Amino acid sequence: MARSLDPQLMRLVAARFKVLAEPARLAILDALRAGEMTVTDLVDITTLGQANLSKHLQLLHSHGFVKRRKDGLFTYYAVANRDVYRLCDVMCGHLEAEATARRKLALAR
Amino acid sequence: MARSLDPQLMRLVAARFKVLAEPARLAILDALRAGEMTVTDLVDITTLGQANLSKHLQLLHSHGFVKRRKDGLFTYYAVANRDVYRLCDVMCGHLEAEATARRKLALAR
DNA sequence: CCAATGTATTAGCGTATAGGCATACGCTCC
DNA sequence: GGAGCGTATGCCTATACGCTAATACATTGG
Numbered sequence: 001m002a003r004s005l006d007p008q009l010m011r012l013v014a015a016r017f018k019v020l021a022e023p024a025r026l027a028i029l030d031a032l033r034a035g036e037m038t039v040t041d042l043v044d045i046t047t048l049g050q051a052n053l054s055k056h057l058q059l060l061h062s063h064g065f066v067k068r069r070k071d072g073l074f075t076y077y078a079v080a081n082r083d084v085y086r087l088c089d090v091m092c093g094h095l096e097a098e099a100t101a102r103r104k105l106a107l108a109r
Numbered sequence: 110m111a112r113s114l115d116p117q118l119m120r121l122v123a124a125r126f127k128v129l130a131e132p133a134r135l136a137i138l139d140a141l142r143a144g145e146m147t148v149t150d151l152v153d154i155t156t157l158g159q160a161n162l163s164k165h166l167q168l169l170h171s172h173g174f175v176k177r178r179k180d181g182l183f184t185y186y187a188v189a190n191r192d193v194y195r196l197c198d199v200m201c202g203h204l205e206a207e208a209t210a211r212r213k214l215a216l217a218r
Numbered sequence: 219c220c221a222a223t224g225t226a227t228t229a230g231c232g233t234a235t236a237g238g239c240a241t242a243c244g245c246t247c248c
Numbered sequence: 249g250g251a252g253c254g255t256a257t258g259c260c261t262a263t264a265c266g267c268t269a270a271t272a273c274a275t276t277g278g
Binding site: 007009010011012013014015016017018020021022023025026027030064081083086087088090091092093094095097098101 | 116118119120121122123124125126127129130131132134135136139173190192195196197199200201202203204206207210
């Protein structure tokens with residue numbers, strides 16, 4: 001019963017998770033909850049440098065997490081799909097569950 | 110309006126995503142869809158070495174993705190929470206969506 | 219065209235981690 | 249206790265990636 005469900009697909013899914021596996025990018029996505037923003041806006045909100053930020057945005061965009069719109073000098077970024085937040089919520093749920101489990105364990109000891 | 114929603118939390122969530130950001134570990138979780146297994150079982154199913162596999166399992170366990178049960182010589186691993194599969198499904202959905210979008214673009218060109 | 223401004227890109231450095239090998243630990247049976 | 253097996257751990261190398269500084273590119277206004 002060799003599953004081995006398409007190693008190719010695994011690589012793709014892993015790559016997408018990797019995009020979210022970075023506090024800086026999560027901070028960007030979180031900031032974008034408020035709506036579309038320019039890079040400069042994000043520089044102010046997050047504590048990231050402009051170059052750094054730009055690269056993170058490229059990555060987020062190339063993986064379809066954000067969309068962009070150029071207007072003159074500015075580039076406006078926005079989340080492409082609010083499902084991203086669902087993913088984060090599930091993760092947060094796990095974190096809480098684990099935290100409370102740990103607390104229980106500590107008490108029981 | 111400095112959001113900056115707890116950088117600490119960001120780090121934790123990112124760390125959890127990072128655990129899933131690895132094809133090998135996704136393969137392990139996928140194999141575990143069939144039920145609990147020993148390390149040796151997983152060595153056979155996946156193409157990973159024993160040492161490597163053990164390390165991945167430690168990581169998955171320390172982050173609460175799998176639970177383990179020792180029975181004599183063997184250690185049985187199983188997914189701790191099927192939510193993991195929901196996360197993967199969402200990611201796959203995105204992949205498909207992006208793929209079809211690309212295809213449309215290619216046709217339109 | 220030139221200057222100014224916003225954004226993207228490149229190069230270099232430091233850190234983190236996956237993978238393989240060797241080995242240590244734990245358990246069972248003789 | 250010793251042998252054998254399953255599992256875990258430490259060391260090492262190669263690679264990937266985030267961050268910074270410097271620079272290039274693009275667009276607008278004078």
